[in-house]
Each structure stands twice: as C-alpha cells, then as structure tokens.
Amino acid sequence: MNVTKLVISSLVLFLIMIFFVGGVYASPIITVGTDRNSYYLGEEVVFSGANTISGNVSLFIKGANVPQTYLTNATVNADDTWTTTFDSTVYRSLDPGTYTFYAASDVDIFGDVTTFKSDCAYASVAVSMKRPSLSATADSDTVTQGDILTITGVAELPKENNGILYYIFGENYFSTNxxxxxxxxxxxxxxxxNLANGQYFVVVQHPMYDRLFNIGPVAAENGGYDIKMNAQGDYASDSSMILFNTNDRQSANAAEALCQALxxxxxxxxxxxxxxxVDSTQGNLLSIIKGTHSSSYTNGDILTLSGLNTNSDYVHIYMDSPKGNREQLSISPIAVSDKTWIWTCSSFTYAKMPELGT
Incomplete structure (x- = not known):
C-alpha cells in the first residue's frame, strides 16, 4: 500500500516538473495586452503578451476607416514573452476612435505585402485613440498696465512632448515662449x-500628433521673428518656408495670419x-455723484465721475452694458491733474441708453 502511494506521488511530481520545465503555459497560447485602455493620437502604444506557438508575433491594426493592416513584428523571448510598440505618429491619417489590434502567430506574404493569415492562432485587444484637447481662459479681458494677466488652460499632451508654444501679438509688440x-x-x-495701451492677442499652440511644432518663430537676422512652417517636420529645419515676419504684420493681422496657417x-x-x-487709464474710482438719483438715471440727468490715475495724463470713459456692448462716453481724453480726474456729462441723452440698461 505504501509502495503504491509512493509511485502515485512520484508520478504527480513528475508531471508537475514537466509542466514547469516545459514552460509556464500548459497548452499553446498567444496573448496581447496594453498598459492602458486609451492613448492620445501621437503617443506610442506599448503591446506585450505571450506566444508559445511560434518564434514571432506579427501586429495588425483594423478600424472603421482602416482596413486590416500589418504594422510590425516582434521576436518571442526565451520565456515565451514578447513586447513591441506602435508609433501612432507614423499613421497621421488615423482619426480619433477605437481600433482593434491583432497579435498573430503567423502571416501570409504575397510579394512584398504581409497579410493576416486567417487560419492562424491570434489574439486581439481594443485600444481607444483620443484627440488631445487644448483650452485657454484669461482671468480678465481688460487689465491695468503693470498688472499680471493670467491665462490658464488644459493641454492634453502625449508623454513624449515637452510643452506648448505661445505668442503675444500687439501694436509694435511681439513675444513668444x-x-x-x-x-x-x-x-x-x-x-x-512694458505693454502699451491697446489690444493684444495670445495664440496658444499644441504640437498634436507628430509631437513636432510644424509652425513656429525663428529670430530673423534683420530684426523681428520669421514665422516659419514645415508640414513634414520641425519649423526650425532648413527646409522650412517663411510665412511672414513679425515686423511686417501687427496685432490682429499677425495673429490672424498665424491662425490661418495653423x-x-x-x-x-x-x-x-x-x-x-491693456488700459493704463484704469484707476481707482473715488466717487460717483448721482445728484438726486441714488441708483438710476434718466435721459437729461447730470452724471459726474471722478477718480485717481497714477499711470498716465488722461482718462477715457467707457460704459459696459448687460448685453456685453461697450460704448465710449467721453469724446475726448479727460486730463489728469495732481493724479485726480473728474468728468461730468451735462446732457445724459445717449440714444442707446434705454437699450444698454445698467
């Protein structure tokens, strides 16, 4: 009886040893997976798995607008594992969406074309390819000269990217970083x-799928910056073309030209x-003298405003309405004397006042 138990135990141990010596997997398999379920277009997708069937794994892609296409192959390691990457920058025509990737143990080759072998063992995995998003919001649309304007936003970047590029365009002003x-x-x-009064435009640029800035600024020998473009590579390369020089275009015109190129x-x-x-005439409002009216005016009332201005020698008066309209009330600049100013409108009879409201 003891001999029988010993024989059975030895047989079980032998089978276990065969299982582990022959490999981790009890039957021929092929598997594929990724470290994430979704990637941004422009990122490298990392695939890995096991293959106990053959010494190579061939990777294919298929999507709604992409026929089953061969991508690359990977050599299976001694421990039956394999890994490879798919650089989505190579396929710039890919649209955002979900794609199926196939890891095949064998392929058919017709001439120079590698095709999927339908009767071979394979595994598949679905991967979502997303479009990176970009946003920008300024904390104010008007700022007093000398103050800090803060722009915050979201920039979803592939991990291989180093950041975003931005430009500031104004009258006789340009900067970039x-x-x-x-x-x-x-x-x-x-x-x-150091910004003069006037309107400024900030353009924030995302490199997107190819992880390169195809458009960007290069300091010009004769002054200013050349905004250069290279659709096939980096904007600073020798093959780039000059779109315009920042000394030749100003403010809105330059910003529009850049956006059209992008x-x-x-x-x-x-x-x-x-x-x-930027408005250096914005000061601290000292008082609003409203005569006999405490909170409203009617046409014909006298309106008096006064305030401080330590930034310039004049002030302009504007009025914002609930509809977002901005009207200039003072026809000519109001002189500043001893850092104070006062403005009186003796005939408050603006035709648009009923429309503008408070």
Whole structure:
C-alpha cells in the first residue's frame, strides 16, 4: 500500500516538473495586452503578451476607416514573452476612435505585402485613440498696465512632448515662449508693465500628433521673428518656408495670419486664441455723484465721475452694458491733474441708453 502511494506521488511530481520545465503555459497560447485602455493620437502604444506557438508575433491594426493592416513584428523571448510598440505618429491619417489590434502567430506574404493569415492562432485587444484637447481662459479681458494677466488652460499632451508654444501679438509688440504642462494643466502669467495701451492677442499652440511644432518663430537676422512652417517636420529645419515676419504684420493681422496657417489642412497642430486690452487709464474710482438719483438715471440727468490715475495724463470713459456692448462716453481724453480726474456729462441723452440698461 505504501509502495503504491509512493509511485502515485512520484508520478504527480513528475508531471508537475514537466509542466514547469516545459514552460509556464500548459497548452499553446498567444496573448496581447496594453498598459492602458486609451492613448492620445501621437503617443506610442506599448503591446506585450505571450506566444508559445511560434518564434514571432506579427501586429495588425483594423478600424472603421482602416482596413486590416500589418504594422510590425516582434521576436518571442526565451520565456515565451514578447513586447513591441506602435508609433501612432507614423499613421497621421488615423482619426480619433477605437481600433482593434491583432497579435498573430503567423502571416501570409504575397510579394512584398504581409497579410493576416486567417487560419492562424491570434489574439486581439481594443485600444481607444483620443484627440488631445487644448483650452485657454484669461482671468480678465481688460487689465491695468503693470498688472499680471493670467491665462490658464488644459493641454492634453502625449508623454513624449515637452510643452506648448505661445505668442503675444500687439501694436509694435511681439513675444513668444514655451510653457510647461503639469499633468494636463498650464498657466501663463503675462507681465503688462512694458505693454502699451491697446489690444493684444495670445495664440496658444499644441504640437498634436507628430509631437513636432510644424509652425513656429525663428529670430530673423534683420530684426523681428520669421514665422516659419514645415508640414513634414520641425519649423526650425532648413527646409522650412517663411510665412511672414513679425515686423511686417501687427496685432490682429499677425495673429490672424498665424491662425490661418495653423488651419492649413496638412498642419496637424491645434490652437486657441484669446485677446485682452491693456488700459493704463484704469484707476481707482473715488466717487460717483448721482445728484438726486441714488441708483438710476434718466435721459437729461447730470452724471459726474471722478477718480485717481497714477499711470498716465488722461482718462477715457467707457460704459459696459448687460448685453456685453461697450460704448465710449467721453469724446475726448479727460486730463489728469495732481493724479485726480473728474468728468461730468451735462446732457445724459445717449440714444442707446434705454437699450444698454445698467
């Protein structure tokens, strides 16, 4: 009886040893997986798995607008594992969506074309490819000269990217720089100390799928910056073409020219544009003298405003309505004397006043 038990135990131990010596897997298999369920277009997708059937794994892709297409192959390691990457920048025509990737143990080859072998063992995995998003919001649309304007936003970047590019266009003014992205957020703090009164445009640019800035600024020998473009590579390369020089275009015209170039079909960059106004005449309002009316006016009332201005020698008066309209009330600049100013409208009879409201 003891001999029988010993024989059975030895047989079980022998079978267990065969299982582990022969490999981790009891039967021929092939598997495939990724480290994430979704990636941004422009990222590298990492695939890995096991293959006990053959010494190579061939990777294919298939999607709604993509026929089953061979991508690459990977050599199976001694421990039956394999890994490979898919660089989505190579396939710039991919649209956002879900794609199925196949890991095949064998392929058919017709001439130079590698095709999927329908009767071979394979495994598949679904991967979502997302479009990176970009946004920008300024904390104010009008800022007093010398204050800091803060722009915050979201920039979803593939991990291989180093940041975003931004430009500031104004009358006789241009600056540009890179901004780092923490997680998916970024912050731009714009110092307006050296900015003259007027409107400015900020264009924030995302490199998108190819992880390259195809459009960007290069310091020109004769002054200013050349905005250059290379649809097939980096904007600073020798094969780039000059779109315009920042000394030749100003403010809105330059910002519009840049945005039109970024909208070109063969440029994959995305961008957002925000504007703001620098107004050195904005001061601290001292008082509003409203005569016999405490909170409202009717046509014909006298309106008097006064305040402080330590930034310039004049003030302009504007009025904002609930509808978002802005009307200039003072026809000519109001002189500042001893850092104070006063303005009186003796005939408050503006035709648009009933429309403008409070």
């Amino acid at each position: 890179m901004a780092s992205v923490t997680g998916t957020s970024y912050v731009l703090n714009i110092d307006t100390t 909208d070109t079909q063969n440029i994959d960059e995305s961008y957002v544009c925000v504007s703001f106004i």
